[in-house]
Amino acid sequence: MTKASVLPDANGHFGPYGGRFVSETLFAALDELSDTYDLLWQDPAFQAEFDLDMAHYVGRPSPLYHAKRLTETYGGAQIYLKREDLNHTGAHKINNTIGQALLAKHMGKPRIIAETGAGQHGVASATVAARLGLECVVYMGVEDIRRQAQNVYRMKLLGATVVGVTSGTQTLKDALNEAMRDWVTNVDNTYYIIGSAAGPHPYPKIVRDFQSIMGREARRQTLERTGRLPDAVIACVGGGSNAIGMFHPFLEDKDVRLIGVEAGGSGLESGRHAAPLSAGTPGILHGNRTYLMSDENGQILPTHSVSAGLDYPGVGPEHSYLKDTGRAEYVIATDTEALDSFRELCLLEGIIPALESSHAVAYACKLASQMRPDQTIVVNLSGRGDKDMQTVADIDGIKV
């Protein structure tokens, strides 16, 4: 059997998943991107450029923090948090946008576009565009614009144009449709920075490779701090970029459990969730074959999550492969569980996590209580919760 860590194959397949299911107009652009990326990723000068930005612009390596009070509360495994929330712009998204903006620069594209759900990827894209002097257009569902007003303002301050998407469910999937339409129309001068480890080949690979810096650091840091590898690595999964970036460097460490936490929303039985790996079936959306939430006629179903960043009916194709092969496990945390963990982390550790990341924390606490104190869990704290103040205050009935 092929080692999981060397996938995808030349056509972008992770077993039966991934591939390139897009309209013909985009093939030339995807081929150009693939060729450029394959050359640059092997190029020490490009690597050095990327590493320098990671160190001095993003602030890497991000710390691995031992959450002692949280650990004591659950009385089991030691919980460590990979502090991606401390990155410039407040989430892991910047790792990928820096990398892809460098690609855009090398390809001579003056204009970048991006889709965003919670707004973190949009902010990260606007940030790198400002720094490189590129035009930036961000597509965002109007439902998400309402939920994430602060991030919208942030993007505008950074010089980006935010386009509200009113089609379909007016969330992340519709923003992705609209960005694809823009790209098809302006493919000659435009670079599309996809933020999730999803979309057509080579995007799932590119996003994973840029995000794997998190997993490589976490692996090294855990060895340094505890003298051994962690027993479990846990990350939330929407499109799946923060999870795949954490999981990938651990794929060949067979004793390390890899656990992705999907948005359980109001619970799987309610149908109001965003958990394609837990409750969906394979299908085709946004350029790749992967687990999806679609009805018996193949129509994509509306999703629900308290966190805009997880509110997506598909998932990166590599996660589908890791689920089928059993290398990674996928579970859910509900809105309520995520909110409880959000508050708990605030009060016990003085860290305000993103609602997305709170899903991972919620499952980690549950699992920790069933493990021994000499065991270790690393949780990817993929983003900070500043952007979620309004959402949480609304739930509490408080006017901020």
Next chain:
Amino acid sequence: MSRIAACFDALKSQGRQALIPFVTAGDPNPQVTVGLMHQMVSVGADIIELGIPFSDPMADGPVIQLACERALAHKTSLVMILAMVEEFREQNDTTPVVLMGYLNTVEKMGYDVFVATAKKVGLDGVLLVDLPPEESEDFGKDLRQAGLDAIFLITPTTTEERIKKICAAGSGYLYYVSLKGVTGAAAIDTDAVAEKLALVRQFTQLPLGVGFGIRDADSAARVSQVADGVVVGSVLVNALGDNASDPQKGCAQVVETLSAMRQAMDAAV
């Protein structure tokens, strides 16, 4: 001989080009579609492309996205659309019908079930905009064995190498997308289209249909001078959408537009 090949052969012997209207099945409601298909044939449509509505039509502009939403509001499904083709065939055994849409609807039905049903009801071809030749080897084989044509898109950005690959994988006809963009976008540049079609013809004998940006009798006539078929979609779908509460009026506008295109195309011969 397949209906599509017979259709293009007959037109060729008359020195005419195919008029190929596109409408979304079930738009504005499922009761309208079969009658509209017959009406379109009566004013000179040679091949009918029926859109399979999809919740996330990424390659389409707002006009067809809204048509999808209207059709889906009536729960129009692939099963229903294949039944529409069967009903159409009760009175028409010659006009080819091609389904156009996105792969997930077919994938969910199951490829075997789809191909068997399509053959049974008298469908002629399938064009799935997000299924390139690279990803469709098995499905293409199944379609061929069932006597169905796999129709592929060629676009302004398609390289010569890919044109060869697409010509080898396609059958029935090839659909040249005249511009970079989504359906319903800007106007067509006939000279640029002619240049690219000349290149494509170096690699295939298949008829070449051209679509995107054809919105009136004049543009249809101009394109018919360089192509074997003229595909017209958004302008018809727009007429159905503008009159969604009065489908008869919408259908009448579709018929009027097609009729004018037919006359202009035949006059341009």
